[in-house]
Amino acid sequence: MIKLCGVSHSYDGRRFILQNIDLEVGKGQIVFIxxxxxxxxxxxxxxxxxxxxxxxxxxxxxxRDYWSLRERERLEIRRRVIYVHEKPLxxxxxxxxxxxxxxxxxxxxxxEALELINKMLEENGLINIIDKRVDELSxxxxxILSILRAMLPTPDLLLLDEPLTHLDLExxxxxxxxxxQYLSMGKTxxxxxxxxxxxxxxxxxxxxxxNGSLREIDPNSLKTI
Amino acid sequence: MMDELLGIITRSIIISGTATLLASTWSIxxxxxxxxxxxxxxxxxxxEALVGVPTVLIGLLLYMILCSQxxxxxxxxxxxxxxxxxxEAILVTPLITAVSLYEISRVRARYGELAQSLGASDRxxxxxxxxYSIPGIIGALLMGFSRAIxxxxxxxxxGGNIKGYTRVMTxxxxxxxxRGEYEEAILLGxxxxxxxxxxxxxxxxxxxxxx
Numbered sequence: 001m002i003k004l005c006g007v008s009h010s011y012d013g014r015r016f017i018l019q020n021i022d023l024e025v026g027k028g029q030i031v032f033i034x035x036x037x038x039x040x041x042x043x044x045x046x047x048x049x050x051x052x053x054x055x056x057x058x059x060x061x062x063x064r065d066y067w068s069l070r071e072r073e074r075l076e077i078r079r080r081v082i083y084v085h086e087k088p089l090x091x092x093x094x095x096x097x098x099x100x101x102x103x104x105x106x107x108x109x110x111x112e113a114l115e116l117i118n119k120m121l122e123e124n125g126l127i128n129i130i131d132k133r134v135d136e137l138s139x140x141x142x143x144i145l146s147i148l149r150a151m152l153p154t155p156d157l158l159l160l161d162e163p164l165t166h167l168d169l170e171x172x173x174x175x176x177x178x179x180x181q182y183l184s185m186g187k188t189x190x191x192x193x194x195x196x197x198x199x200x201x202x203x204x205x206x207x208x209x210x211n212g213s214l215r216e217i218d219p220n221s222l223k224t225i
Numbered sequence: 226m227m228d229e230l231l232g233i234i235t236r237s238i239i240i241s242g243t244a245t246l247l248a249s250t251w252s253i254x255x256x257x258x259x260x261x262x263x264x265x266x267x268x269x270x271x272x273e274a275l276v277g278v279p280t281v282l283i284g285l286l287l288y289m290i291l292c293s294q295x296x297x298x299x300x301x302x303x304x305x306x307x308x309x310x311x312x313e314a315i316l317v318t319p320l321i322t323a324v325s326l327y328e329i330s331r332v333r334a335r336y337g338e339l340a341q342s343l344g345a346s347d348r349x350x351x352x353x354x355x356x357y358s359i360p361g362i363i364g365a366l367l368m369g370f371s372r373a374i375x376x377x378x379x380x381x382x383x384g385g386n387i388k389g390y391t392r393v394m395t396x397x398x399x400x401x402x403x404r405g406e407y408e409e410a411i412l413l414g415x416x417x418x419x420x421x422x423x424x425x426x427x428x429x430x431x432x433x434x435x436x
Contacts, residue, residue, distance in 0.1 A: 051341055075346050083342040091336060091353075102343040153344070 001027045001157060001188050002048055007057030008212075009043055017043050018054070019212035027156070030179075030189040030204035034217075039209045041192035042086065042161055048190055049083030049159045050074075079106060082153070086161040086192075088146035090134040095121075095145065098134060102153045120148055124178070139166040147175060151182055158182065160191045164198060176201050196222040229389075234416060237393040240306050240380075241373035244313030245321070245366055252318050252369075253362060256325035257351070260333050269326060275319035284382030287312045291383060304385035309393070312379035317369035324368055328361025329354060360431045367431075371424045375417065 002025050009018040017040040025031050025048075033041050046052040047059065050066060059066045061077050069077070082102070090098045096117065103113035121127045126145070129137065137145070143166045150158055160179075164172045172195070180202065183189055191198065199206050199219060208217045259265045290296055291303040302308045333354050340353040355362075377395040384391035386400060394417045401410035 049342065051338065071347070078341075079344045082344060085339070085342065089335065089339040089342075091339065092357075101340070105340070105343065105345045105349050150343070155344070 001025055001029075001062060002190075003060040003063075004044075004048065004054075005058040005060060007044075007047060007054045007059070009040070009047065009052070009054045009056075013055075016055070016212055018047075018209075021057070021212075021214050023207070023214060025188060025190060027188055028183070028186045030183055030191065030202055032199045032202075032204060032206045033190065033192045033209055033214075034194065034199075034206060034222075035192075035209035040212060041209055044209065044214075045083060045159045045161050045190065045192050048157075050078050050081055051083055079153075080156040081159070082150040082155040082157075083159040084146050084150045084161060084163065086165060088139070088142040088166075090142065090146070092135070094131055094133055095126075095137075096130050098145070099130075099149050099152060102149060106153050108153075116152060120152060124148060124174075140168065140171050143167055144171060144175065147178065151178070154185070154187070157188045157190070160189065162192055162194065164193065164195050172197065173201075230413070232389060233392055233394055233397050233413070236306070236391075237374055237395075238420075240309050240393060241313060241370055244310045244373045245317060245370040247310060248314040248318045248321050248369060249362075249366055252321035252365075253325050256322050256329050257354070259322075259326050260329040260354075265326070265330070269323065272319045272323040272326070276323060278316075278319070280316055280376040280378030281382065282378070283312055283316050284378040284380075287315070287379065287383050303383060304387060304391060306384070306391055308383040309380050309391060312383050313373040313376065316376060316379055317373050320372055321365045321369040324365035325358070325362050328365065329358045332357045332361070364428050364431045367424045367428050371421050374420060 004021050004023045007018060007021045008016050010016045021044065023031075033044060035041050043052065047054050050059065050061070053067050058068075061081075064073075064077070066074060066077060091101065096114075099117045099121075100110075100113055103116065108116075118127065118130070121130055124144070126141070126148075129141065134142065134145075143163065147160065147163055150160075163175060167175065176198065179189060183202075189204075193199070199222065206217050206219055206222070207214050259268055262268070287308065288295075288303070291300070291308055292298055293303070302311075336357050337350050337354045340350045345353065374393075375395065377399060380386070380391070380393050380396045381399065384393065384396060386392050386396040392400075394413055398410045398413045398417070401407070401413065
């Protein structure tokens, strides 16, 4: 589905945070990216989330070189990819207003969108907060909502940056269950995490990002990271 | 006396307001455009340096373009309110652009990136960024107006301080002081201070509401 070919990235033109990275993630797969703070996990996720153009290298999305496409074609692809920030970001306003946004920009009718949102919040026991303002909610609830909001338009590729950070164990397990269901729909997940519980519960390939290089690691060696 | 005073105040507000609105027509799109750039630091520094350009210098440069034997002398707008509007619009452009750029960049980093990460098109990202930048942009316009209404150099050099036509608050103050009419100069000065203070309170309210 998505392939990085010789990707390097530098924010200041001097220090390369990613160096010559090759990675291929197929449809329906889950890939974890682990590594110490500042190792470039967010950067690689933003590059794969098509939000950041790498300094060098190519991003192939279904064998098409994303950054050499025309804006119209790029938008068609971008609509199939959603990146969820580590610190949950919301527009000022209520839960429903925020949940409507990804559907609104994709041209959903309001009734259809509201039905989808109600169903999703109902299933996840969050229907009671639908009219609450987002600034009244706990960081854990916001984290779950940001993931649910990303899943609403059912993107083919979902990228999650440290999705378990603000959650207690109960909510971590809840997110893992939600993501397993999403994966079973044939969707692709790329997740950055510090938490070894995550790949252990979900399976999938694990990569370690260190000093700008990416290497696949054995799941059994997770304790040593 | 009262009629003349009211005329000067109204003229000052209209000229500075028009100059601010005129400057906003290019400053805000420019700020939005610059907020795209990842390395806008140099441009930001240049803009901030230009904020402090002496008003008399802009007045002088504009005079050298608009005088009768000058390149745009045929337009015949020297010593008219239009010349002051153009001069003040040039004067406040760096200020409005710099403040708008700061505000738009701040909003873009948060809400623009959120919209983009959720799949918004460039146009939809722009809608989001501008929507949440409105309080900051209004603040930039108020700062621009405040700078325009308080400047003297442009109004004096290209306006000519013509009674009932191009005389504005600052040029009137300068004239009264030169005549030794300190009471009228102080009265006009206090009124100018009041206008600027009202704008400062407005700015504070906008910032308070945003924070």
